Amino acid sequence: METFYTFFVSIVKLISTFVAMEILGKENELLMACTALFMKYGVKSLTMNDIASHLGVSKKTIYLYVSDKKDLVNKAVRLHIKNEECLITSLCCVDKENAIDELLDINQKMSEKLQSIQPAVMYDLQKFYPEAWKIIEDHKTCFVSTIVKENIEKGIKEGLYRENVNPVIISNLYVVMVNKIFDTDLFPHMGFDYRTLHLEMTRYHIRGIASRKGIEYLKEKLAQTNQEF
Template identity: 35%
Template sequence: MREKIIHKSADLFLSYGFKSVTMDDIANALGISKKTIYLHFDNKTKLVEATTLSMFNIISHGIDCICALEKNPIEEIYDIKRFVSEHLKDEKSSPQYQLQKYYPKIFNSLKNKQFEVMYKCVNTNLNRGVELGIYRDTINVDFITRIYFNCMLAIKDDNLFPNNTFSKNMLMENYIEYHLRGICTIKGIEILNEIIQKNQS
């Protein structure tokens, strides 16, 4: 039952936001009493914490599996973007903003975990790209890895990019292209253009 509660809570939180969804909403969606939820979680904060950790673990495992395939580094970035978008439902409710505002301790803990995973993944991607001659060998890998992570957080900021003007998917597509055009060699740009054309058709 604990896993069912976490799964349904994740679904509701991503659809409507961490603040908007109540324990009653979760109980009603599962067809159980609120009392049953409290048998597994002392309060909503504990449930939010367990849910975000579960989502983080699922996404981290998926990213690890994609990276283990050792595809072309440019293709790998787009595969990870697709995988994350599918699992986060294009984040229509801006869960990151609500998490940061109403559950700052959980947000900061999650952010640190995300940085560890993304640092390793992006750093490896950049080094492989340089070795394969599709990223410039003059790039500062550590700097770009950190900038990449921070920009990924920034494009999810509703104050900078309001939901009614920018879809999260469009922001991701534009940012990834912006990132890659800044680091690719001529060979890399050719591969990037092919992938963009393929995605548009």
């Protein structure tokens, strides 16, 4: 009897797990679709009716997963950041030749992502959705700074970055530069795009910390793809 009861409980738990996974999968699918809309049209301009219409679902369906638009934006940003962190972590885990290769790979992926972001998105989040903006800020100050710090430490060991570079200071300065990319007073929407700004920032960063050996490697690396740095 006890064996049957244990088996029954195990089956119930298994079914519950599958149901939870299915619900989570549908929620994530909805959030990613909403993120794509925000990237294209901005956040503030889209009403819940607009979102439902674009996605071809009812508002009732959306409200199965979120309580209101604020909750939707927060969850969408949180999932987007989580996916970005998984992507960057996977790039860092690949057995690259060196720290510069690693940083260039990350830069390439991030530039592709930034190309699809409308400037209004960041403005809307910063001004109207402080909780969502804090998620992004925490991501930069914790995750991004750690990735950059570890990359600098790796590059110093490889002799590609200068020995006197302070990884903690430079990684924090890097985050400051990332923040400035989204400063519309400094870089008005009509004059600059995020991809160009990010590329220039990366050039500035690598040239500032690279040793002579690192600079030479960088020139050779980019010459293979007819790029200048």
